[in-house]
Amino acid sequence: MPELPEVETSKRGISPHISGQKLTNVVVRHPTLRWPVAKDMQRHLFSSKLLKVTRRAKYLLLEFETKTILMHLGMSGSVRITSSGTLINKHDHIDFEFANKKILRFTDPRRFGCCLWFDDPIAQKLLTTLGPEPLSDDFNLEQFTETCKKRKAAIKQVIMDNKVVVGVGNIYAAESLFRASIRPTTPANKISKERLNGLLSSIKQVLANAIEQGGTTLKDFSQSDGKPGYFKQELMVYGREGEPCLNCHTTIKGIRQGQRATAYCPKCQR
DNA sequence: AAAGACACCTGGGAGC
């Protein structure tokens, strides 16, 4: 489910409900996520105030007075605000209960997500390899062209590499490449600086636009208020294999790159 | 250092 816009949407959705609140209880029902869920959360966080919720790449950070929690939603995870007494479903793994009676509930059917202490060595290792935030000036043309010069892998694989830029997953990689008229299979080192500049802009625009729309709802992603994300209506190529290009009516082609599905328009993207 | 294959896990849909 979650790429950067979905994580950002989640952050914005949950933050107003729980920021500034003291934690009263933590319930861990299924601690075997990608890595074992942080131990002793209750002891370290009890009565500790949640200062703020922030995001780095696709990680959510719950910054408490005492310690910070780092969460990842994996491929199927979500967080939402609920209240006590609501039905607990099979994959509702963790509840953070706050003094205002609101509950932050972490759900993840495939359990690819994680919930670690920020200062856990595993978490630190995850964070240190991360490249620049796509919407910041750290992700810029000079640095991007330098990186691409050294890479002969397909451009789609390169922009999905966390060391190059964070937060660009399978959906938004495909969409950005369409908007930049670049074929996903093109070796990164064969693309001119001008076209890389177009791609850089497309990535920023697509992500910013998706955040404005509340993310992309494919199956079960929803904003914290339960509404779906509306970016799906703007998808030009992702999931449209075999359908006509919305720009030129050529049939959208579907291929595989590195075990992932890729869709592109063979006429618009060269 | 870079690239590719494989791993983790569950659920949904297609095809038989």
Next chain:
DNA sequence: TGCTCCCAGGTGTCTT
């Protein structure tokens, strides 16, 4: 209706 197979929004790790 039920079985098997394939696919899915991510990304760390191991091997070349």
